Amino acid sequence: MSQHPTLVAVTERIRERSQAKRDAYLKRMRQARQDGVERSRISCTNVAHAYAAMPQNDKLVLKEAKAPNLGIVTAYNDMLSAHQPYETYPSIIKDEARTAGVTAQVAGGVPAMCDGVTQGQSGMELSLFSRDVIALATAVGLSHKVFDAALYLGICDKIVPGLLIAALRFGHLPGLFVPAGPMSTGISNAEKAKVRQLFAEGKADRDALLQSEMASYHGPGTCTFYGTANSNQMLMEIMGLQLPGSSFVGPGTEMREALTRAATRRAAEMARDPSTPALCDIVDARVVVNGIVGLLSTGGSTNHTIHLIAIARAAGLDINWDDFNDLSAVVPLLARVYPNGKADVNHFHAAGGMGFLIRELLDAGLLHEDVNTVLGQGLRRWAEEPCLDGGRIAWRPCPAESLDPAVLATAKSPFSADGGLRLMNGNMGRGVIKVSAVAPEHRVVRAPAVLFDDQEDLIAAFKRGELERDFIAVVRFQGPRANGMPELHQLTPSLTLLQDRGFQVALVTDGRMSGASGKVPAAIHISPECAMGGPLAKVRDGDMLRLDATTGELTAEVPADEWERRELATKDLSGNGFGNGRELFSGMRQIADTAERGACTFQFDD
Known part of the structure; x- marks a missing residue:
């Protein structure tokens, strides 16, 4: 399938507009990668500080075998339902890293606030800037220069953009994003919205409102509506920055842990292979355009008309709202997930999810297929979905047809001809x-x-x-x-x-x-x-x-x-x-x- 002319035109004008900045960015990243991991050149005292608390066997691996060391940047706290599952991820990652013959350390933690908690409160005035604080905290963690690749653990509104902004400034390193998945489905979004309106009218009291809200937001995982947090996960997947089909697998499941272990193994492979694409190689004009297309085709969060611009700037790319507008005119709406429909992200995932969506867009010529990804393969791999094979992750083709056409449509019969x-x-x-x-x-x-x-x-x-x-x-x-x-x-x-x-x-x-x-x-x-x-x-x-x-x-x-x-x-x-x-x-x-x-x-x- 030939690419849509608007996709090509917008991508080309971004390249032209960004050429000087992009060239300067890539020059810096290539120099940093050429310099390599600093631990082989920094003093023994520096190295000893970095590894002092590691288990003895890990120290021996690093000292004798000079094996790669993976850095974990985590946004764990147990106040955010979406981030509470990350509590156990470092131990899982370290265990799988040892199996792969490498080591892993938590490079640093970053703050993670919940906009759902701060809505309408003064804390909400810190929310947008928390993105840049997260980027700063990530940079502090990676600044020690003792990591060969990084795993980024974050989901919610400002956390993923902040992590990615910083990751791109350390873009000479290979890196993967590792999600934790949505909570199970609670009461319907329509029922929740109805109670909110009744409360606004004075026809429902606070007890009824609280009962409704707690029946909706009720367990570990992301909120299940299609807001910024789940738009983040869609973006990381369609941009090839996390494993195919990994966005919307719920926490605490065998599949979820298997995906986390698979991400660790892939990070180890990337760290060992000098030819593997680093983040600076992956996030180019084509991948940013793919992200915009994903946002439009799913009716994603308007917050990304801000965040994607900041992310692009971190990679030396200059995009603006004209680019969003022109792509929106030709990208069809393929998903109906609340607030654009009655379904939640679990329903979207069950109907065919990201694999189906990406395949439809690829076949319609509305995505760049020939891009770098964390698998070192083109985006067609992301038209697959994960399954378990003997406790380990394997991938299979996504469903040939939508399992619920009211939630997930084809490019030939979309919900809307444009991205809205x-x-x-x-x-x-x-x-x-x-x-x-x-x-x-x-x-x-x-x-x-x-x-x-x-x-x-x-x-x-x-x-x-x-x-x-x-x-x-x-x-x-x-x-x-x-x-x-x-x-x-x-x-x-x-x-x-x-x-x-x-x-x-x-x-x-x-x-x-x-x-x-x-x-x-x-x-x-x-x-x-x-x-x-x-x-x-x-x-x-x-x-x-x-x-x-x-x-x-x-x-x-x-x-x-x-x-x-x-x-x-x-x-x-x-x-x-x-x-x-x-x-x-x-x-x-x-x-x-x-x-x-x-x-x-x-x-x-x-």
């Missing part, structure tokens, strides 16, 4: 909108603006009955420099309820929504943000706004000369600077880039 992500552009700035869960009749909203500078103010206005009308909520000063760009997911129940009552409502913000962005049209990540002098700060209460998700128009219908004369609104942001550790992130807020530049606090090669 749009670039929004107009006199208020540039942003993105996810419409895969928005009904066609709600994709165009023309209504007066109602301004809020805090999400709590919108919720309070809703409770007072002041929003029983058509309106577009403009929630300002929510960008990285203003307050760390928290997700505004707690606005969803109120806005959804108003839409269900027959009102035309929408949201425009320089902040983020959840990876589970729902059925209310939301133009988000508006850049430049208000705190950087972005034009969204010119909007006034009552301005007639037009949000057209079909054309990408985002306009304040204000005469051009008046718009030009308007002063930018300002806000005293001092209240965002202290409490709950926020003062420790003040430096990051001051230097954060725009959302379309990945909201990075790093200065890469550009």
Whole structure:
């Protein structure tokens, strides 16, 4: 199957746009790989410190056989359900490493916060920047230069992007990502959403809400809706950075442990073979485009319109929202997983999962097949699924047909002809909108603006009955420099309820929504943000706004000369600077880039 011309065109323009930065990046990585592992050249004292606590047999292997040493970077904590299973991974990895004739050490731990816990709380203002803290912590762990390859243990929202950003700055090393899988299915997402709306209306009390939430989030593993955490796992798989079919195998199963052992064996092979592709060889323009295609074809998290840009920059690649928009126009939607449907990721996996999805996209010419991967083979291997053969992992072809066409569609009969992500552009700035869960009749909203500078103010206005009308909520000063760009997911129940009552409502913000962005049209990540002098700060209460998700128009219908004369609104942001550790992130807020530049606090090669 020939490749789709848009896929080819977007990839080529990314290459051309990035050439100087990419060349500089690869030059640094090749020099680092040529230098090799430093332990053969650093002092005996340094080496002794690195291995002092290792078991004696491991020390002998390293000393006498000069065998590879694998570094484990883990995001384990037992407050995150998705990361709790990682508690036992280091011992499993070390055991399998010894069987493979190599050694393994925990190079370092990285923080991992749960956006589900911090939604609507001040801790959410640390969330986006935690990605860069995770990258920094990963770099500290790998900086000892005593590892020949690395295994990255992380799943949730900012953790995988942070790990990958740092891994790419150590891109001369081979590396694999090792998932832990989703929790088992709880109550339906539709039932959970219904109770949330009843609570927002005052028709359900807190006890009923808590009972519903705990029946949904009930055990070890990722949350089962298709938010940022599970979008992360899809990305690592479609980008060839973790083993085929490994994303959505549940924790605590024989298959899960066998996959972890298989990843360890592969890391050992990669560390031994000097010709194996390192991460810098794998993550190129084609692989980044494959990641965007995967995001679009599954209706994945809008957070990755920020994170993928930051990841690409770490690899010397320059992508932007035009690239997402152009690919979205030709990539079909093949998955219906909540919030884009009623199913969860376990249902998606059972219906054929990633192997089926990747095969459909490959056969439609919508993925680059001839790419480097952690298996040293092209992406066609990822059209397979794992199975157990005598306790060890083997792979077999994915199902020939979807086992549930209501959840997983073919490229010839997709749920939608496009990926449901749009670039929004107009006199208020540039942003993105996810419409895969928005009904066609709600994709165009023309209504007066109602301004809020805090999400709590919108919720309070809703409770007072002041929003029983058509309106577009403009929630300002929510960008990285203003307050760390928290997700505004707690606005969803109120806005959804108003839409269900027959009102035309929408949201425009320089902040983020959840990876589970729902059925209310939301133009988000508006850049430049208000705190950087972005034009969204010119909007006034009552301005007639037009949000057209079909054309990408985002306009304040204000005469051009008046718009030009308007002063930018300002806000005293001092209240965002202290409490709950926020003062420790003040430096990051001051230097954060725009959302379309990945909201990075790093200065890469550009």
